[in-house]
Amino acid sequence: MAGDASPLPRRRARCAGGAQLGEFFRFSTEIVLRKGGSIFHDSDERVPEDLPFPPDTHFLAVPFLQTAKRVAGSALTKNIVALGFLATWFGLPPGGFRKEIAERFAGKGESVVAANLKSFEAGMALAETHASRARPQWNGVDNAPKLILTGNEAISLGALFAGVRFFAGYPITPASEIMEWMARELPKVDGVFVQAEDEIAALTMVIGASFGGAKAMTATSGPGLSLMTEAMGLATMAELPIVIVDVQRGGPSTGIPTKTSQADLLHTVFGGHGNLPRIVLAPVDVTDAIHIIVHAFYLAEKYQLPVLVLSDQFLGQRLEVIRPVDFQALGDQVIDRLRPSEEELVAYRRFKITETGISPITMPGMKGGMYTAAGIEHDEMGRPTSDADIHEKMTRKRWKKLQTVERQEDDLLWHDGDADARVGIVTWGSTKGVVEEAVSRLRRQGFKLAALVPRRLVPLPVAPMQAFLDRLQAVVIVELSTGQFHTFLNSQLRLPDTVRLCQRAGAAPFTVGEIIDAIKEVHTA
Numbered sequence: 341m342a343g344d345a346s347p348l349p350r351r352r353a354r355c356a357g358g359a360q361l362g363e364f365f366r367f368s369t370e371i372v373l374r375k376g377g378s379i380f381h382d383s384d385e386r387v388p389e390d391l392p393f394p395p396d397t398h399f400l401a402v403p404f405l406q407t408a409k410r411v412a413g414s415a416l417t418k419n420i421v422a423l424g425f426l427a428t429w430f431g432l433p434p435g436g437f438r439k440e441i442a443e444r445f446a447g448k449g450e451s452v453v454a455a456n457l458k459s460f461e462a463g464m465a466l467a468e469t470h471a472s473r474a475r476p477q478w479n480g481v482d483n484a485p486k487l488i489l490t491g492n493e494a495i496s497l498g499a500l501f502a503g504v505r506f507f508a509g510y511p512i513t514p515a516s517e518i519m520e521w522m523a524r525e526l527p528k529v530d531g532v533f534v535q536a537e538d539e540i541a542a543l544t545m546v547i548g549a550s551f552g553g554a555k556a557m558t559a560t561s562g563p564g565l566s567l568m569t570e571a572m573g574l575a576t577m578a579e580l581p582i583v584i585v586d587v588q589r590g591g592p593s594t595g596i597p598t599k600t601s602q603a604d605l606l607h608t609v610f611g612g613h614g615n616l617p618r619i620v621l622a623p624v625d626v627t628d629a630i631h632i633i634v635h636a637f638y639l640a641e642k643y644q645l646p647v648l649v650l651s652d653q654f655l656g657q658r659l660e661v662i663r664p665v666d667f668q669a670l671g672d673q674v675i676d677r678l679r680p681s682e683e684e685l686v687a688y689r690r691f692k693i694t695e696t697g698i699s700p701i702t703m704p705g706m707k708g709g710m711y712t713a714a715g716i717e718h719d720e721m722g723r724p725t726s727d728a729d730i731h732e733k734m735t736r737k738r739w740k741k742l743q744t745v746e747r748q749e750d751d752l753l754w755h756d757g758d759a760d761a762r763v764g765i766v767t768w769g770s771t772k773g774v775v776e777e778a779v780s781r782l783r784r785q786g787f788k789l790a791a792l793v794p795r796r797l798v799p800l801p802v803a804p805m806q807a808f809l810d811r812l813q814a815v816v817i818v819e820l821s822t823g824q825f826h827t828f829l830n831s832q833l834r835l836p837d838t839v840r841l842c843q844r845a846g847a848a849p850f851t852v853g854e855i856i857d858a859i860k861e862v863h864t865a
Contacts, residue, residue, distance in 0.1 A: 373397070380422075402470070407462050417459035424463025434464065487662050491629045491655040491770075492559075494662075495585055496521035498630035499557055500529065501667055502637035503674055504583075506549035506556040508534040508542040510564060513597040514653040515587035518559035539564035543571040543584070550580040551713055553703035555637055557583035562591045562604045569611050572646050576616050576738065578713040579691065579699065581640035581647075581677065585633070588652040590846045600654035601846030602769055603821035605828060608648050609798050617739050619643070620798035622650040624754065624772035626660035631670065632795065638673040639749070643741045644701060650797070652820075654849050655770035677701050685709055689720040693733060697740030742799045751801035755808065757783065757790030763863050764808065764836075765791045767818035768825060771850060775818055778855035787863060800832050814838035814862045818855060820846045838862065 373379075376396040381387055383401035402425060408418040420441065427437050441460055445453045489497070496518050507522040509515075519535070526533045532549070536542035542558045549556040560568065565586050575582045588604045590596030609620050619639050623632040633649060640647040680688060680700035685708035692699040699720075702709025711722040717731050718724055725731070754772065757764070757779055767775045772793045779791045792808050794800060809815060815836050819825035822845055829835060842850070842858040 402466060407466060408459055411458045411462045412455040417456055420456045420459040421463040424460035425467045428464040428467035485664060487664055488659055489626050489662060490517065490657055490659055491626050491651055492517040492587065492657065493521060494626045494629035495633045495651065498633035500525060502634045503555045504557050504637065505531040506546065506554040507558065508536050508545035509558045509560065510536050510539050510542050512561045512564050514589055514656050515559045515561050515585065518585060539567040540571060543568040546582050547571060547575050547580055550582050555641065557585065559585040559587065561587050561589045565604060565607065572618065573612055573614060573616050574715045575646045576618065577715050579644040581644050583636045583640050583647050583649065585649045585651060587656040588650065596847055598653065599847040600652045600820060600849060602652060602819055603824060603846060604650065605821060605824040608650055609828060615735050615739065617645060617742050618798060619645065619647045619745065620650060621647065621796055622769045623655065624769060624793060624795060627662045627665065629655065630665050634670050634673050638675055641675055641677050643698060643745065645741055650769060652770055680709065690722045691718060691720045691734065693720060693737045696744040697737050746799050751804055752795035753801055753804055754793040754795060755791065758788045761788045761790035762813040763789055763859065764812040765789065765816045765818060765859065767793055768797065771818050771820060774850045774852050774855050777852045778859060782856060782859060789859065802832055806833055809833060809836060812836050814840065816840045816842055816858050816862055818842045818850065820844060
C-alpha cells in the first residue's frame with residue numbers, strides 16, 4: 341500500500357564493473373516502493389547488500405542480457421527481452437505487444453523486426469520457467485478499444501474537434517507537444533500553424549486570427565504566460581475569443597521545466613493590469629482535458645473573452661489509457677459566435693451594452709460591420725474615449741459576462757463522499773486523482789469524508805462550494821504550491837475554523853499515502 345511506503349533516502353551505490361545502480365537514487369524522493377515488493381535485475385549485475393530498500397524487498401535475477409545476445413546476437417534487444425518477460429509475468433495478452441514491436445521496427449528492415457520478435461518470445465519463455473512467477477487473474481478485463489493519450493495530446497485533439505483553425509506558439513517545456521501536434525495535424529484540416537518568434541508575438545497573432553473570424557489558441561508554460569499577460573488585456577478590451585493553455589511547471593524563472601507545479605494559479609486568476617475579466621478552467625485528468633478544452637472554446641466563442649486552461653506537467657506529459665470519448669455528446673458545445681442581424685448592421689454597435697454583456701460580432705468583409713478593435717477604451721460604436729462615465733459602463737459590460745457564466749453555465753464541480761461528513765478535502769487540477777483514491781480508501785475503513793474539486797476556477801462557483809464547506813468542521817486543502825489555492829479560496833469563500841494545508845512547492849506529485857496521513861491527522865484532531 342502506498343500508505344506504508346516512503347521515499348528512499350538519497351545515496352549513490354556502485355555495482356560491479358563500475359555501473360552506477362545508484363543512478364536510481366537520483367530521483368529516490370519521487371519513487372515510492374512498497375514493503376515486500378519485488379525488484380527485477382539482470383543476473384549479470386550484482387545488487388549491493390547495503391542499498392536502503394524497504395524491508396522484505398525481493399530481488400529476482402533474470403538473464404536479460406545473456407538471452408538477448410543468445411537469440412538476437414546483440415545486447416540491443418535486452419529491453420525487448422525484459423518486455424516479453426514482464427508481459428508473461430503479469431499474464432498480459434502478447435498479441436498487442438507483437439503487433440507494436442513489428443510496427444515500431446518496420447522501418448529498420450525485416451531482420452531487425454525478426455530479432456526483436458525473437459527476443460520478445462525468449463523473454464516470455466524466461467517468465468514461464470521462473471519458479472516464483474506471479475499468476476494474476478484478469479477476470480472481467482474490459483477488452484473494448486481504448487485510447488492511449490497524454491494530456492497534451494488530449495488537449496490538442498479536443499481543440500481540433502472544437503474547431504480550432506489557427507495556432508501560434510513558441511516552444512516551451514512542458515507544453516511543446518501541443519505545438520508539435522498542431523504543426524502536424526492543423527494543415528490536414530486547412531488550418532494554419534505558426535511558430536512565432538516569441539510568446540508575445542504568438543498571442544498577438546492569435547488575437548489577430550480571432551479578429552479575422554477563426555477559432556484560435558496558443559499553449560505555453562509559466563514564463564511564456566508572463567509575457568502574454570499584456571496581450572490578454574487587448575483581447576479582453578477588444579472582446580475577442582481566444583484560448584490559452586498553460587501547462588504549468590516548477591518555477592519561478594526557468595525553475596524546473598520538466599517537473600510539475602500548480603503555482604501559476606494566482607497569476608492566472610488575478611494577473612494583468614486594469615480590470616481584466618477572464619475565464620479559467622482546470623482539467624483533472626486526460627479524459628477531462630478533452631472535455632475542458634472543448635468547453636473552453638465554447639465559452640470563449642460565446643462570451644468573447646480570453647479563456648485560460650490550467651494544466652500541468654504531471655497531466656500534460658503522462659500517458660493514460662482512457663475509454664473512447666463520446667464526441668457526439670460534446671457536439672452542442674461546438675458553436676459559432678453571435679452575429680448581428682441585418683437590422684443591427686444598419687448602425688452597427690460592436691460593443692452594444694446588453695443584459696448578458698455579449699454583443700454581436702462581425703468579421704472583416706461583412707457589409708456594414710466595420711469597427712475599430714483596439715486596446716483603448718471605447719464607446720458602444722468602438723470610438724475611442726476617455727470619458728469616465730463611459731469607461732464605467734463599458735467595464736461593467738465586460739464583467740457582466742462572468743455573471744452570465746455563473747447563471748447559465750454548468751458549475752463544473754466534481755464531488756464525492758458522504759453527505760454527513762465533517763471533514764472535507766478540496767483540491768484542483770491533476771491532484772484530484774490522489775485525493776479521490778485517498779478518500780476512497782479511508783471511506784472503506786469507515787471514515788466519513790467528502791471531497792470537492794472545482795474545474796472552473798474563474799468565475800468560481802461560490803454558492804455550491806460554500807454550501808459544501810458550511811457543513812464541515814474541518815477542511816484539508818491540497819495543492820502543489822506554497823498556499824496559492826488556499827489564498828484564492830480564502831478570497832472567495834468562508835472556510836471552516838479548522839484548515840489543514842497539505843502543500844509543497846511542486847516538482848514531485850503527492851502520493852496517496854501523504855494525503856491519507858493529512859486526512860487522518862485532521863480526523864483524529
